[in-house]
Amino acid sequence: MTLPHIIAISGASGSGKSLFTETLCDELRQIDTDVLVLCEDHYYRDQTHLEMSEREKTNYDHPNAFEHELLAQHLRDLKAGKSIQYPHYCFKTHTRLQKLTEVTAHRVVVVEGILLLASPELMPLFDLKVYMDTPLDICLLRRIQRDLTERGRTLDSVAKQYEKTVKPMYHQFIQPCRHKANIVVTQGGKNRPALEVIKAHIRNTSKL
Numbered sequence: 001m002t003l004p005h006i007i008a009i010s011g012a013s014g015s016g017k018s019l020f021t022e023t024l025c026d027e028l029r030q031i032d033t034d035v036l037v038l039c040e041d042h043y044y045r046d047q048t049h050l051e052m053s054e055r056e057k058t059n060y061d062h063p064n065a066f067e068h069e070l071l072a073q074h075l076r077d078l079k080a081g082k083s084i085q086y087p088h089y090c091f092k093t094h095t096r097l098q099k100l101t102e103v104t105a106h107r108v109v110v111v112e113g114i115l116l117l118a119s120p121e122l123m124p125l126f127d128l129k130v131y132m133d134t135p136l137d138i139c140l141l142r143r144i145q146r147d148l149t150e151r152g153r154t155l156d157s158v159a160k161q162y163e164k165t166v167k168p169m170y171h172q173f174i175q176p177c178r179h180k181a182n183i184v185v186t187q188g189g190k191n192r193p194a195l196e197v198i199k200a201h202i203r204n205t206s207k208l
């Protein structure tokens with residue numbers, strides 16, 4: 001089997017990574033492209049051993065919060081044509097679920113997450129690196145809306161986490177990776193020309 005083409009979609013929380021990935025992959029499937037999506041979020045380290053009050057103090061925007069070594073192993077396995085079993089993570093409890101999803105190797109693998117380009121172990125595994133360059137104030141507004149409706153947070157907790165870790169870690173780890181990307185996407189998940197460019201690149205390079 002042809003090696004999978006692995007694409008990283010990175011950028012700040014709320015920058016539009018998920019929407020961009022979902023749109024890209026839906027459209028690739030419509031043209032019969034065999035594509036698998038993996039989320040870096042699934043690889044957050046389990047916090048079960050900590051009290052809830054301690055879990056809430058964890059810095060989830062630092063690279064150490066992720067089990068990048070497991071994600072790297074999974075990407076190497078997929079490159080070798082092997083199946084993987086990826087974990088699932090719950091943002092409300094900050095723990096891994098008792099659930100693994102088995103997936104087989106695909107021709108195209110799209111991985112999305114905030115700190116993919118900050119990991120020296122992951123970087124060599126990506127064939128294409130995309131950075132979502134969205135102003136941080138827009139990201140924050142989107143994050144407030146999502147965290148209140150989907151992740152069981154309050155406005156106060158979102159504001160505190162943003163000041164304490166989300167914003168400083170963005171400046172320390174995420175934004176400095178912008179220059180490592182092959183493609184920088186402005187205007188979030190709805191940037192139609194950027195989607196077309198990446199689709200054309202995938203068609204040309206993944207020998208579909």
Ligand SMILES: Nc1ncnc2c1ncn2[C@@H]1O[C@H](COP(=O)(O)OP(=O)(O)O)[C@@H](O)[C@H]1O
Pocket residue numbers: 011012013014015016017018019020142143146187188189190191
């Ligand atoms: N260009 C855009 N215009 C309007 N809304 C957008 C745009 N890009 C993303 N969104 C919305 O912003 C929110 C956050 O986007 P999402 O893709 O979940 O970000 P991320 O995965 O980077 O955290 C979602 O509700 C999404 O639908």
Ligand SMILES: O=c1ccn([C@@H]2O[C@H](COP(=O)(O)O)[C@@H](O)[C@H]2O)c(=O)[nH]1
Pocket residue numbers: 012013014041044060061090091093094095113114166
């Ligand atoms: O237990 C957790 C784990 C992560 N977070 C926050 O999630 C975002 C990353 O997710 P996106 O889907 O890219 O927005 C990150 O900024 C963490 O702060 C959390 O709050 N709790």
